[in-house]
Amino acid sequence: MSATHPEIDLVPFFRGELNAAERDRVQHHLDGCGQCRKSIGALAATLQQVSAHLEELPTPEWSAYRRELRLKLARRTETRSRWWRPGLVWASLATASLGIAALILALTMRPVSSPGITPQVDQLAMEQAPETVDVGLLRDYPVVEKLDLLEDYDVIERLDQLPAAQHNHDTRS
Amino acid sequence: MAEQSDEELCQKVANGDAPAFELLVERHQARAYRLACSILGSESDARDVSQDAFIRLYESANRFDGRSRFSTWFYRVLVNLCIDHKRRDKWWRRLVPLSGPGDDPDAPGIDPASTEPGPEVAAMLGQSTLKLGAALDHLSPHQRIAVLLQAQEGLSSREIAEVLKCSENTARVHIHRGLTQLKKILKDA
Numbered sequence: 001m002s003a004t005h006p007e008i009d010l011v012p013f014f015r016g017e018l019n020a021a022e023r024d025r026v027q028h029h030l031d032g033c034g035q036c037r038k039s040i041g042a043l044a045a046t047l048q049q050v051s052a053h054l055e056e057l058p059t060p061e062w063s064a065y066r067r068e069l070r071l072k073l074a075r076r077t078e079t080r081s082r083w084w085r086p087g088l089v090w091a092s093l094a095t096a097s098l099g100i101a102a103l104i105l106a107l108t109m110r111p112v113s114s115p116g117i118t119p120q121v122d123q124l125a126m127e128q129a130p131e132t133v134d135v136g137l138l139r140d141y142p143v144v145e146k147l148d149l150l151e152d153y154d155v156i157e158r159l160d161q162l163p164a165a166q167h168n169h170d171t172r173s
Numbered sequence: 174m175a176e177q178s179d180e181e182l183c184q185k186v187a188n189g190d191a192p193a194f195e196l197l198v199e200r201h202q203a204r205a206y207r208l209a210c211s212i213l214g215s216e217s218d219a220r221d222v223s224q225d226a227f228i229r230l231y232e233s234a235n236r237f238d239g240r241s242r243f244s245t246w247f248y249r250v251l252v253n254l255c256i257d258h259k260r261r262d263k264w265w266r267r268l269v270p271l272s273g274p275g276d277d278p279d280a281p282g283i284d285p286a287s288t289e290p291g292p293e294v295a296a297m298l299g300q301s302t303l304k305l306g307a308a309l310d311h312l313s314p315h316q317r318i319a320v321l322l323q324a325q326e327g328l329s330s331r332e333i334a335e336v337l338k339c340s341e342n343t344a345r346v347h348i349h350r351g352l353t354q355l356k357k358i359l360k361d362a
Binding site: 053062 | 195198199202203206207208210211216220224227228231305306309320321323324325329330331342345346348349352353355356359
């Protein structure tokens with residue numbers, strides 16, 4: 001007797017579902033295994049009991065059942081044919097087309113940013129600068145802008161040589 | 174004249190033959206209803222769902238390609254509808270509980286999948302059938318469907334595997350475990 005019982009093959013065996021090789025294998029096992037022989041009988045009996053149980057279940061009055069079914073089928077066919085009426089199909093198609101057209105219009109008419117108001121690079125840099133960075137100098141930008149005058153170092157170096165400046169100095173003293 | 178096979182009738186239904194449809198319904202109505210009743214545990218649900226399966230058959234008979242038996246194809250449709258119905262019912266009951274916790278502690282729980290028959294039905298059924306109905310309730314849905322299809326329709330493991338969309342070995346396991354559990358429950362009862 002083999003150590004493993006062909007448990008799941010027992011029902012297919014007594015129902016004649018197995019091929020020749022499988023059948024021989026199970027038969028060979030059954031010849032030497034009383035437990036499986038007992039099991040196969042019990043399984044067959046239980047299956048028979050289930051079958052009898054199903055037969056005993058009460059059933060409806062079949063002509064009424066079929067009448068109800070015909071009615072359901074007719075109602076369903078009617079609903080479907082109503083839904084597929086040409087007028088309704090055209091109306092649905094027209095509505096769908098209008099919707100698509102509206103969507104396309106909405107997408108194409110969407111305002112795009114004009115090049116004139118495109119933010120400058122340095123402005124962007126300012127906007128992107130983290131708040132933690134000290135921007136005191138940038139905050140006083142107008143003052144810094146005026147300091148551009150100082151770029152003319154020649155003038156600054158010779159301030160005392162300017163006649164008007166000299167004259168002003170004399171009159172004050 | 175030789176009796177037409179289910180497959181031939183289905184072919185005719187696909188071509189809009191109403192009498193062929195009537196004949197197929199007559200042939201399968203009792204088995205379809207009983208199977209649905211055993212899976213769903215409610216006569217009215219079984220009536221609705223089995224009728225829906227016939228409507229589905231009428232509408233999609235042209236999709237039956239003849240590679241499997243008609244009964245395998247039809248019971249797959251029916252079982253799927255039953256599973257969908259149970260799932261919907263479960264979801265709906267979870268959303269709108271008919272009896273809230275603590276409403277009535279002595280009231281029996283509402284179990285849509287229960288195969289417990291009503292008092293009138295119980296009176297009509299034998300004791301052993303009642304026991305078996307209750308025992309079937311303890312099986313997993315797949316085990317129950319596999320056992321019912323084998324017992325009622327005589328579907329093979331391969332055909333049950335097709336219905337349940339699983340491997341043949343898995344179908345064999347469902348059948349074996351289902352029957353073993355049933356045997357144990359009936360013995361203990």
